[in-house]
Amino acid sequence: MSTTLAGPLVGATRVRPDGWLATPLTTDPSQAEAQARSLVHRHHPVAPGPVRCLTTRYRTATFTLGAPPRRLLKRHGDEAAYLGEVLAYQLLEGERVLPELHSASDISRTLMVDFLHEPAAIEHxxxxxxxxxxxxxxxxxxxxxxxxxxxxxxxxxxxxxxxxxxxxxxxxxxxxxxxxxxxxxxxxxxxxxxxxxxxxxxxxxxxxxxxxxxxxxxxxxxxxxxxxxxxxxxxxxxxxxxxxxxxxxxxxxxxxxxxxxxxxxxxxxxxxxxxxxxxxxxxxxxxxxx
Structure with a gap:
């Protein structure tokens, strides 16, 4: 298992060391957005525009597509994480518990899904x-x-x-x-x-x-x-x-x-x-x- 140290499963987790990812993604929003535009053009040609950076981390980056946002583009730096997410969409396709998957690219390790902006409150x-x-x-x-x-x-x-x-x-x-x-x-x-x-x-x-x-x-x-x-x-x-x-x-x-x-x-x-x-x-x- 792999997750953060703090949280509900402390003791049952092992944490990856810093620097474990061989090819980390850029954490600069402008650079990440420019890269995403190129990836969308090549691998998700029917995606709506414009592309806007939402989050950028060394493992994953997310981008909204469309104005107002209609789709979410998610990019993975880790191939295993990308394959795991694609597998999740395939295994849960009939359950309607995830956003709808529109396309995925093994080459760029990106997925395009519905952008769900409305939170679901779980306080009660x-x-x-x-x-x-x-x-x-x-x-x-x-x-x-x-x-x-x-x-x-x-x-x-x-x-x-x-x-x-x-x-x-x-x-x-x-x-x-x-x-x-x-x-x-x-x-x-x-x-x-x-x-x-x-x-x-x-x-x-x-x-x-x-x-x-x-x-x-x-x-x-x-x-x-x-x-x-x-x-x-x-x-x-x-x-x-x-x-x-x-x-x-x-x-x-x-x-x-x-x-x-x-x-x-x-x-x-x-x-x-x-x-x-x-x-x-x-x-x-x-x-x-x-």
Whole structure:
């Protein structure tokens, strides 16, 4: 796993050292915007103009397209992050929980998606439950994949991975296998355990039809289960002025997952959360297993 040190998953993360990216992007907005115009012209010829720099970092840069903005161009410096985000759009195409993907370029490592500017407030139960429902849709998506996607993703089925050696970053392989067993009990052996979303308030948006959506899907992985996201949800429910009880978050998560075909018991979900913490060295479950 890889994420920032501060946050809900401290202890279960390993942080990349400074300078790990061989070809970082420019952090100068004017230079980044000029480069984006050239990339749009070559790789996204139907994109609306003008191009305006929104954010520029050494790993990623984002640009609005159109006036007023209609599309968002995202550029990746890291090929793995780009491929991960493209994979997320492909795997979640039928769930309508991400902005619509219009085009992608492997050559330039860029994607063009709908620009979602309207925030989705999650300060209260109704809005937060929309977030939980979107996360549950992602976690159960493999049950609704068309046959060609199911076949492509078959190497990540729990039936295939449960008996494989634990990943190198796992501290307790026995607890990891218990986590996978409990997940298979709830979702079935054919389940592909999507998880590790970059969940934060700023990534919760509204689509033009009013539906809730998440932006920034580059961290999604098909091998971590949904438990890190449930832990993050419990954390989010208690920070930035919110006061949502972790038990309420867990029960809402279980209800939405089970409505979509899972069969989590409350006891099984608590044991799975505990197994994840033991397996990864997570320092806190933020009350979600109590």
């Amino acid at each position: 139960e109704d809005g937060f439950e929309e977030l939980i429902a979107a996360v549950a849709a992602i976690h159960t998506a493999s049950a609704r994949w068309p046959q060609h996607v199911t076949e492509t993703m078959s190497p990540w089925r729990l039936a295939t991975t449960s008996d494989a050696p634990a990943p190198a970053w796992v501290r307790d392989p026995v607890a990891w296998r218990e986590l996978l067993r409990l997940t298979a009990d709830a979702h079935g052996d054919d389940h592909v355990p999507l998880g590790h979303l970059d969940l934060k308030a700023d990534h919760c948006r509204r689509r033009s039809d009013g539906r809730f959506a998440l932006i920034d899907a580059e961290t999604l992985r098909p091998d971590l289960t949904g438990l890190p996201d449930l832990i993050t949800l419990a954390y989010l429910g208690q920070v930035e002025g919110r006061a949502l009880r972790p038990r309420w978050v867990r029960q809402a998560y279980r209800r939405h997952n089970n409505d979509l075909g899972a069969q989590w018991s409350d006891d099984g979900l608590v044991r799975a959360l505990t197994a994840f913490a033991t397996a990864t060295g997570l320092t806190s479950l933020h009350g979600v297993a109590q």
